[in-house]
Ligand SMILES: Nc1ncnc2c1ncn2[C@@H]1O[C@H](COP(=O)(O)OP(=O)(O)O)[C@@H](O)[C@H]1O
Ligand SMILES: O=c1ccn([C@@H]2O[C@H](COP(=O)(O)OP(=O)(O)O)[C@@H](O)[C@H]2O)c(=O)[nH]1
């Protein structure tokens with residue numbers, strides 16, 4: 001897929017249910033290692049990484065009219081209105097030219113989840129869930145050193161509360177559909193990736209089987 005017009009055509013076919021786009025939601029608490037492992041998955045399995053938080057931070061930097069609102073929500077650890085985040089994700093999907101996406105850090109609440117499915121018609125292949133203690137996540141966030149306005153102890157506590165109250169119900173929803181693949185994210189980075197490889201290698205062989213059966 002090359003031009004923007006072709007990309008638009010492809011996604012509209014997906015909305016009509018004709019063309020399959022593979023989406024994996026990568027969820028887990030702040031500091032659980034989602035971004036770190038998404039970079040590894042991209043390198044080995046050809047997915048496009050879409051971090052909702054990164055897209056929101058880029059929107060602030062671009063000088064968008066929503067910039068101040070987004071900045072304030074992030075500083076407070078609050079969830080930005082879903083129409084803003086979904087629009088950014090949709091645009092990134094359309095512009096990527098790829099058909100396999102890791103959506104990292106979204107959906108963050110049930111309303112995000114339902115709105116994304118309604119607007120895009122996309123349901124995730126599965127959810128990769130990073131399981132990690134708050135104690136370990138706090139240690140990692142305080143050592144992240146990326147100059148983020150939300151990596152301070154006050155905002156971190158708020159983010160943990162939002163995660164438990166609003167984001168975990170999304171994981172539970174997908175759990176009830178048998179779609180959650182849980183990773184022990186407390187292990188060192190290379191060991192976490194070894195566990196992730198098992199999941200993505202079996203996804204790749206499943207896709208190969210489908211190709212063979214249908215051809
Ligand atoms: N398994 C791990 N063990 C120790 N530190 C990690 C691990 N995974 C990530 N980190 C570090 O923790 C911080 C947060 O990781 P990041 O990938 O940004 O998490 P998230 O996107 O889930 O908030 C980063 O500084 C990263 O280098
Ligand atoms: O779908 C999203 C993703 C992120 N955020 C906001 O962006 C912040 C940082 O999100 P990110 O995923 O970058 O944080 P991480 O979990 O990686 O530490 C969150 O606390 C929210 O305020 C949001 O509102 N909606």
Ligand SMILES: [Mg+2]
Pocket residue numbers: 034035051053105
């Ligand atoms: Mg992240």
